[in-house]
Amino acid sequence: MTRANRGGVLVALGLAPVLGAAESPMSYLRTFGPAGDPATELGWGLGIVSILVMVVITVLVVAAIAKRRSPASSARELTVQRDEGGLSWIYIGVGVSTAVLIACAVWTMFTVAAVAMPAHAEDMTIRVTASQWWWNVRYENDDASQVFDAPNEIHIPVGRPVRVELSSTDVIHSWWIPQLAGKMDVIPGQTNVTWLQADKAGVYRGQCGEYCGAQHAHMAMYVVADPPRDYAAWAERQRAAASPGLQAALLRGQQTFVNNCGACHAVRGTAAGGILGPDLTHLKSRQTIAAGLLPNTPGNLSAWIANAQALKPGTRMPTMALSGSDLSAIVAYLDTLN
Amino acid sequence: MAAVLSGNDALRVPVIARPADDTSIEPRLDRIWETRKGLLGALSSVDHKTIGKRYLVTAFVFLLIGGLEAALMRAQLARPNQTLLSPEQYNQLFTMHGVTMIFLYALPVLSGFSNFLWPLMLGSRDMAFPRLNALSYWLFLFAGIFLYVSFPIGRAPDAGWFNYVPYSSLAYNPGINIDVYALGMVLLGLSTTVGSTNFVVTLIRTRAPGMSINRVPILVWGTLTASVGNLFAVPAVSLAFLMLWMDRRFGSHFFDVSGGGQPLLWQHLFWMFGHPWVYAIVLPAMGIVSDGLPTFCRRPLVGYTAVALATVTTMVLGFGVWVHHMFATGLPPISLSFFSAASFIIVIPSAVAVFAWIATMWTGRPQFTTPFLFFAGFVIVFVIGGVSGFMTAAVPVDTQLTDTYFVVAHLHYVLIGINVLPVAGGIHYWFPKFTGRLMNEKLGKWSFWIMFIGFNVGFFPMHIAGLLGMPRRIYTYPSGLGWDTVNMVITLGAYLFAFGVLLFAINVWRSLRHGERAGPNPWDAPSLEWATASPPPAYNFAVIPTVASRYPLWEDRLTGHEGRSSTGEGMLLDNGRETIGTSALDAVPDVILRMPGDSFAPLLLSLALAISFVGMLIHSWWLFGIAIACSTVAAVAWLWPEARLGQTMDIARGSR
């Protein structure tokens, strides 16, 4: 961690009780990677300058009133005889402000360069496709057989830069993992490119940062930074299709799933090959469902399938008219998709 | 009334008179200028004072409606996962809150002040184009109604006040919601353009003799700058909305990706307008403070020239920063750096104004009246809004801050702080001039403190919510992200602020009926409007004043210049409705301007135009055609040449 970052951490920790930073997974007062750290330092610097300016001006105004306030009765008198005086306030004030502004502008330009690209070229690329209201992530690879899709919960190896290519299937969204980097809008018709790097293992929450419709509030994603070996193991598992051997009881669930859900969802290794909704091949490996809306438990999954519109009104997943036994069969089947 | 006008009447030498010596002058001028009583008079009046008061009242009603929308939103956001409002309801509310406050309140309220005060401050009898003035008000009212009729039918715009495509295009928003917004904004743009033109020409042509350009009040500089800016900026947004309407209803592809269009084009066009617009809605308000604060500090404004130039510089620079609303869109870093640098530089003229106000307080003797409290509180809030803007000027920091509650905090600090607080102070200050009565000081101070404290308690924590990662435009949020407490505090503070606004409204209401009666100059203020009665007569000035300095009513106490302004003796100009036209920079009188009387044409033209827009909205082309035909008739009736309005006449023609 750089010195400035450590200083920033100390200040942040000091203010943590006030700001509740400890339990704020979306707070960017402290970031964890080179894609965001220079900007965080700059932000703290500008913030401190801002607070100082606020304090100075407030003191000046309050002191002016306190010291110079006139007694009630002097309605007809003017305090000056000539229309002049006081210009030195403007010269000094504007002079100091200009110097500070130029310094901050220069610092900003250096920071723009620092966060624009990683220090060495990325060796991993993910292609993020945003839709209303979820994130599809394709893990690119030069070998086409190694490419796989894993929506909403993104895994990256710790300490390595990852290139992120952003595209949208419908409206403008914005890719934002506050504790790793600033936002980059996802605009239909063009591919914006940004990068991510997590220097500390952990789970980082993100959320769509551009109003995109009714459920903009519920379009979250998680970036999980794993140590490189864990990442490799995760990727290997994700690449695999759903395991074929299933008990007889679950086969009915699989068939019901393919009939009712296969038009929109895919489970590699079965006949379900829909591309409209998230890939469910490894549904159980994710911590949340519905783009970060609910923890991934059988109860929540059941509630979501039975009546998605009640939980996320307007979502593109329709309310499925399923009988109780069909629903529990599907949920039991989904429970096997590790 | 004078006899038949002769052909060279406009070129005659005006009579110089002293009203104190001739008591028949004022009743005669009254008869010439007064609007007839009753409904017909109200509908046909072109008196700038009436129009100004209408603007103020209508804008205030929109402020209250926008406030109600905000109150509903804050109730929904007070706690996590609430279901008081559905997502669609919330989206319509936040969109209309923005539209109402920014378009239907912020500029019109300042137009109201300027309309009422400009001719009085400038020593003139009316604005340059009185009927155009009426037109701008009626168009504003009808555009506001047009936009609001969408609410009861459940079709209010819901894509945010900046209405980004593709979400606002037909594929994602098939109802008429966005069409209402697009057409309503074009109609409102007509009002703004017409009003801006009026202000610019009034400033250039109808000042009192001797009021050179460096003697006009800063409010005039502010509104002039805003008007010139609007003339350049409003066409961009009207074009953008027309293009969007065509994309939605006529199958064009300006913004439609599948047809080769560009979503970013919308953002550029919108913000090319949007950024100058936000300066247009604060510069006149800063002018209100620059004119009001000196009165209560008992000294002229420090650095008048610097402040006037800073006003103009801010507006000019304001045309070069629009991309700072688009820092996250993936534009090349080098172009973003240019706009970032410009956004830092634009802080400098604002710093000039802030230090001028502080210097005025330090070198003067502040009087603790309610208007002064609003103006002094404004300086503090202005700076807080300014520094949060300074933080967002840095591109990499802005990519974290943008679209979070930090920006919501910033925009409310600059809009409430720089527009609402000066407006409230300005109403207290000029209330005697508008109505002849003073507002209640005690209730005024209570309303100030509750508004000020409530505003800061409500909106300062939004900076913190933003830094904790809360995005904007979300109808709810989950618990466990650290946003719960701060949102509750914001809601409570916002309601406290609303209570303060309510107290202010009560003060206005009661003072209208029971306020202490005021003389012409209850605050001993320096500018020309305080030389008239409270409220002024229909003709403003019995004789046109002559001006010799910036502070005509303080000349007896300020030394350092020879001239003496005069309000007791001057040009009479009573051959019908007349005022004097002067040169642009030095205000040398050069022609007598004939002013039109009351007319129904502005109302009828506005009504016909508004109905034509309804026809466009519902695709009823016969309604559209009939309304356009009526508009043409109204316009022709308006523009029909009248002999008595002829400015230059062939002298050889003689009398009619």
Add this chain to the structure above:
Amino acid sequence: MSPMERAAAALAVASVLALAACDHSRGGSTVGPPVQASNAPEAIISLPLGDIAGATPNAASVPNPYGNSPEAAQQGQALFVKMNCAGCHGYGAKGGMGPNLTDTYWRYGGTPVLIFKSIYEGRPQGMPAWNPSLPPEEIWKLVAYIESLGGAYQASQTQAAMQGDRVGDNVAPEVQRTLSASPSASGPQANGHGASTDSAQARPDAGGAVPTGAKP
């Protein structure tokens, strides 16, 4: 305040009160679920195709629960593209491998209920059954989109549609071509829907000429 100002204030306040009283769950981009979609399928699915001697059962006259909501039609269009209906029926639903959905010829019936059944149950010669992949609400949105194209019948015309009471309607294109010489076979104007069968635009599987160019 002058009377004008009072009136303006009253109007504004009334609008605000009206907003509290009215339904805001629709509009813009979201479409609420229709009220009786859940119990429509059983009654509808049990309907036989074709006419029933005597009175038409009530279920056959059920209109689309989404009415003519533009949001439902827009979402239906999105589904039409995404579920690849366009792959057979063409991007403007003008037909290709599957029939033209914008004309007034409906082999299996053109009322909302009958279009619903065709999508729900599938039909011979290639129309897949979309139940259970698409729940009833989504199918109704597709029906809303097809209705917006102008060729469908009103729900109230069920009787007439089944019994062919309107002159010129319900003529298969391949039959239309054989009648094209006679004056009675001029393009049908089905209650102002506007879309008329073009006798030159034959269906490929009827053995006629493939349409040479797309109609605008």
